[in-house]
Amino acid sequence: MSRVLIIGCGGVAQVAIHKCCQHPEVFSDLCIASRTVSKCDKIKEELKNKTKTNITTKQIDANDYNALVKLFKEFKPEIVMNLGMPYQNLIIMDACLECGCHYLDTAAYEPENVDDPVWRKRYEQRIKDKNFTAYFDYSYQWEYMDKFKEKGLIALLGCGFDPGVTQAYVAYAKKHEFDTIETLDILDCNGGDHGYPFATNFNPEINLREVSSEADYYEDGKWIRVPAMSVKREYNFDGVGMKDMYLLHHEEIESIAKNYPEIKRIRFYMTFGESYIRHMNCLENVGMLSTTPINYNGVEIIPIQFLKAMLPDPASLGPRTVGKTNIGCIFEGYKDGKKKKYYIYNMCDHQESYKEVGSQAVSYTTGVPAMCGAMMILKGIWTNAGARTVEEFDPDPFIDALNKYGLPITESYEPIMVE
Ligand code: NDP
Secondary structure: EEEEEEOOOOOOHHHHHHHOOOOOOOEEEEEEEOHHHHHHHHHHHHOOOOOEEEEEEEOOOOOOOOHHHEEEEEOOOOEEEEEOOOHHHHHHHHHHHOOOOOEEEOOOOOOOOOOOOHHHHHHHHHHHHHOOOOOOHHHHHHHHHHHHHHHOEEEOOOOOOOOHHHHHHHHHHHHOOOOOOEEEEEEEEOOEEEOOOOOOOHHHHHHHHHHHOOOOEEEEEEEEEEOOOOEEEEEEEEOOEEEEEEOOOOOOHHHHHHHHHOEEEEEEEEOOOOHHHHHHHHHHHOOOOOOOOOOEEEEEEEEHHHHHOOOOOHHHOOOOOOOOOEEEEEHHHHHEEEEEEEEEEEEEEEHHHHHHHHHHHHHHHHHHHHHHHHHHHHHHOOOOOOOHHHOOOOOOHHHHHHHHOOOOOOOOOOOOOOO
16 A cells, blocks of 8 residues: 655556556555646546546646645655656655655656756766767766665666666576676667657657667777667567667666676667658758757747647557557577577557557556556565666566566567677
8 A cells, every 4th residue: 555646647657547556455545746737637537436546636847846845745655756757857856855755767867958058068078978978868866876775765767668677678688598698789669650640659859859869889888979860770570570770879778888787789779660760850950859949929939849739649649559569678698608699578569558548559668667666666575775777676576567567578589680
């Protein structure tokens, strides 16, 4: 029996809310707090008479520290699940420390305004020191390690699918399949079709910033930078078929490289169709992906936020998306002195997800791990205090929960490797 507060009520949060409500014995009291409270009220209404979880709703602006602390003190959650935007990760972590709550999110901190001079100075220094250029990195949240440890609290960072489950796959492979892992390729395939010429399957701002940025991978202790979308491979995905995939920077590369230094090369690939890439390039070329405010007829607008308002809401794609996702990790390494390959992945069907919780599979594959991660903390299965990523915890109970609650694994010992 636990009190849980979810911040945000978009695509991912709506799945997590449904899944928490399937387990009222763990999630007995749920407060849904978001910027637009009508979205919280709508899902509360949908779940009326379908769950024993007691749901309340609140309006909150997560940029308002005093409002966060007031809400946490009133509701007294054991855990706060930040399923809104990564811009607010740090302020919510601070409020959790003040109020004695565990914390969970699904994306690494990045600033809303990448032109902020204080942030920019540290960013430029990071490029010089580490040579990776993504706007997000874990350094800001890892600085909370001791503060969370001192209070005996857990900040579970990046507990969606990727980041999240992909790191549990790494810990699982190391625990059960390998003595040493040498290479890791993380493959994220969305074989879904929503029928729009262009739409993103999760928050458009975060998605487009991630995909349009310079790419990189990690090899022999160094980041190797390559231009955005310049490395393309084809892969035949189980349940989906042949797809083009592109090398991207992704946040779990950073934490896996830190926690599993034995891995010599870590790469991340994501599939994209022609239409997505054509639209994204065009939008970038005309400046629509910019986070720098511009003045339009006396009104200040941020181009990427304006674009977000024009695009379909990811939470609305559920009824029209068909096909499957396939996300997993391919390893090469050694077991008992012998070279070995291993592939572990999950396939998730968009329409099955929609039937179960009213959302497409990209939100589903993120919201289910968020619920399972919170469950690990609330049941006292994961107890290691500090600000930590998923690969730092025992993968077995988490993967058991994913198997049971909607994201089962498939394994292969003869995978086709990525060149
Ligand atoms: P959405 O845009 O659908 O939802 C975001 C929600 O956060 C909205 O309800 C929004 O409110 C709310 N919100 C935004 N700003 C504030 C604020 N200042 N105060 C309170 N609430 C706020 O995003 P998604 O659900 O698609 O994504 C959620 C998170 O999950 C993102 O960080 C994304 O990067 C991450 N993600 C992680 C994945 C993984 O595998 N790890 C995969 C996919 C997504 P409003 O309704 O008013 O706009």
